Amino acid sequence: MLNEILHQEMDLLSQISNADYTSTSNGPYNSSIGMHIRHSLDHFSAFFNGLTSGHIDYENRQRNDLIQNSTEHATEQIKQHLNQIDQTNHTHTHPLHIREESGSKIEDCIWLPSTYGRELQFLLGHTVHHHAIINFLLKEKGIVPPQSFGVAPSTQRYEARIEKNTTQGSK
DSSP states (O other): OHHHHHHHHHHHHHHSOHHHHHOOOSSTTOOOHHHHHHHHHHHHHHHHHHHTTTEEOTTSOOOOHHHHHOHHHHHHHHHHHHHHHHHHTTTOOSOEEEEEEOSSSGGGEEEEEEOHHHHHHHHHHHHHHHHHHHHHHHHHTTOOOOTTTTOOHHHHHHHHHHHHHHHHHTO
């Protein structure tokens, strides 16, 4: 499912202009589509950067402005992450530790245990969350996003079941 979400993101980027990608909204977010894509991809980079050591620090992100300002750079980063997922999928079995801020001081952080699959699930949820915001930003610009863009997979499955039950009930 994560691969599908990233492919959906690439498809969107191929259909919008850099101007639409980089212009900030007037709405409650005061951000651009590019800012949300960059933020989401920063989490993927932090994840893959921490795999070797087994310590993933989502607070220590690259914040690459090239990704935020160019659909082309963002697409290249997505492709790289898709390749990384394919290369590590089902082969990474080592325990992971995720940095968690437990207070205001840097020494207050703790490392929580996790797994490869759990962190992919986090990345999926985090990406869908930002896609939901991007969905709002697209509509503000008069761009109609794909119907499922920014909709959680569980919501899509629920809506499909409701549709199926409604269709079967009307026969």
